[in-house]
Amino acid sequence: MNLKETNHEKAIIIEIEGRLDTTNFSQLEHKIMQHIDEGKINILVDCSKMDYVSSSGLRIFLMVLKKITALNGKFALCGLQENIKEIFEISGFTSIFKIYDNQEAALADF
């Protein structure tokens, strides 16, 4: 997994590339928590290049969403691949996450 970060004026954009699983989820967790600790609570995760996610990764998304919602910030996802979308649906995540088709659509809402 590779994590790429962009500092957009509206939000921090984190791009996940590759597999997000039980062996590497803590990297993402650290990265996002660091931003939250610094007060950057508008975060967009671009999943267009993420081709695998397991429950460990979903756990991080849910945790971050809870935290940022409590702080009145905004957390959104975009560019989910078909396989990933299916997992989100089964988990009931589509109803609680703001999910956009691409970065542009997401940033318009921030």
Place this chain on the structure above:
Amino acid sequence: MKSNLFKNKGIAFRLKFFILFGIIIIFSIIMAIDYNSSRRILMHSVKQNATNLALSTVHSIDGVLEAAEKIPDNLAPIIENSEYDEKNLQSFLKPIVRNNQEIFGSCVAFEPYTYAKDRYFFAPYYYKENDSIKYKILGDSLYNYFYLDWYQIPKMLDKPVWTEPYFDENGGNIIMSTYSVPFYKNQNKERKFKGIVTVDIDLSWLSDVIDSLNIINGGYAYLLSKRGTFLSHPDKSLIMNESIFSLADEYDDEALRNIGREMISGKSGFIRYNPIEMKGPAWMYYTTMPSSGWSIAIVFPEKELLSDLHFLFRTLIALIIGGILLIFIVITLVSSHITRPIEKLAKLTGRFGKGNFDINLPPVKYNDEIGQLTGSFDLMRKELKRYIKNLEETTAAKNRIESELKIAHDIQQGIIPKIFPPFPEREDVDLFAVLDPAKEVGGDLYDFFFLDDKKIVFAIGDVSGKGVPASLFMAITRTLFRAKAVKGESASNIVTNINKELCKDNENAMFVTFFLGILDLETGEIDFCNAGHNYPYLLQSGHSPEILKQTHGTPLGLFEDIKYGSGKITISRGDSMVLYTDGIPEAMDINGTLFGDEKLKEILQRCNPSGSPKQITDMLLAETKAFTGDAPQSDDITILVLTYYQEKHSRQNEMTLEITNHINEINKLNELTDEMCRRWNLAPSVGHKINLALEEIISNIINYGFTDDDEHIIRIEVTMANDTLKITTIDDGKQFNPVQKKDPETLDKPIEERQIGGLGIYFVKQFMDHVEYSRKDGKNILIIEKNIRN
């Protein structure tokens, strides 16, 4: 009790306690001895004094009495030799009364009709009355003197006698005693009693004599008559009215009665007794006067006698208590002076136990035991500090090495083929292998790959030694094998090339036994080279296992310039070749017995050569493990089995993967899934779901299945039949049935109520067509199934 008393007390307390205890004991013994001997001396002197006092009193009283006795003693012979004439008698008697102050009266009493034939009574008597001397003749019907004691007793006894003292009512109401001397006359040559000569003594002076005795406070003296009557006593009412016996009766005092008996029987003594009238015991000296037979008793109250002694001892006790207090203070000062540094040291060294070694010990003033102790402690402190620092560094280094070893283990396991069957698309050949290092990392290796479509090269090796150096050498060997085993090269050339490279810069002179074979799958010919390795076995249907007893040179890494030879053998389809390292024949049981080649051969005999290589490997490994039992594994164990199948051998629709309970092993699941997709042409979405299900199951086992830190094997078996993929996971962790686990209840809830976690198992159930759990032989067995065409 004792241990409780001293348990939490310091040395100073014990020192004080024992010294004071000792001093008190010693002083008490000295006091007791001193008191007893002082008392004995005192009593001796008291007895002496009392005796002297009594004897001098006796002497002075006797003096008076003896003087009085002489008068009638002298008068009686005179009367015996003279005529009985009243005038004559008067001339004797009157001067006696007149001239002797202590004589109250004197009398000559005659037997009836002795003085004259007509006189029944005749007793001329002079006596004192109101400072004048009176005369009368005693004897009439009222005063019949013949029956009175003073007349009758001497007459009967025929000797002079002092009478019992008595009140003389006739004479003037005074106490007196009469000394009577009988007189006789010789008639017809016969001595005949004629009468009595008496003197009366006034005894009032006796009281004065006794009372004037100088006796200590509370003491007194008294005089007893021959019958025990009191003649003198401080209590005047007792005089002549009571006797010692009547008093004893009154008080019912047997001791007093005994004393009385002793006294009137004429004995002397110094005794201790308890007088009724006194509080506490008293001492008494008594003795009897020789003349009158009277007894004198001198009584001293013991309390008074010993009062000086007691005063002396009270003073002494006060002094001793004062002394002990002084000693106590001195001991306290001395002991605290001695123990303060020890206490300080104890308090400071107590912190050592809590791991604080940076404290400074109290400075050493004297080079005494405490000084030496402090020195020793300081040395110990420094040594301990150094040691602990050392230990911390060593432990840190050890932990680092352990974690590095763990990684090395994973790397080493990663560089050998682990997915079986390795070439499922090939129907003509199958291989199976295990590598079980004795330590985290080992020096055994195996490897195989296709040189081209019809030639497969396979190798097994065993590096000298064990552990990290061996594993590094093994990695080099395996890399060289991959590099040098190229298409077209013969077995001998490959081995020769590998050896050449290994010998370069091999300063530690490590070596590796090596067997390399190239199987031509068209002809069944094996071109092989054995560089000092265990001989492989050839299993052929209908034959005993055949040992391939050929060597083509020394182990690799020893001599650079060796040109290795090679051997050739042709095997038939259905035959298997079994390669192993010496971990098998040299496996030892708990008694040190070797597994041995015979047993190896015997086991291989039972194997089906055309069964699967996995069966042969499993059987051999199981037999070896059963043989060693609980004995620790002494060497790396590696087995590689190659089976050369019929061309129409059914496709191997199975895969096996064994991983350890380390989270990084999860990555192998991805490779396994990729292999499944490739082999069975699975849709990416199906592969994705299988990968997800596998990760959730295995990460669950790795994260929560084991309560110890040991390494555990998790086995994954995959089979494909009738378009249904069946994956079985087997682990020896704690019992966990994911089928029974409830699905998360908050899937449709708003974010605030959503649970974090619990999704993994839910995914497995959602994505798989069938999930089945069982527990067998302490192992969790989970089967998941997925129809790949749906």
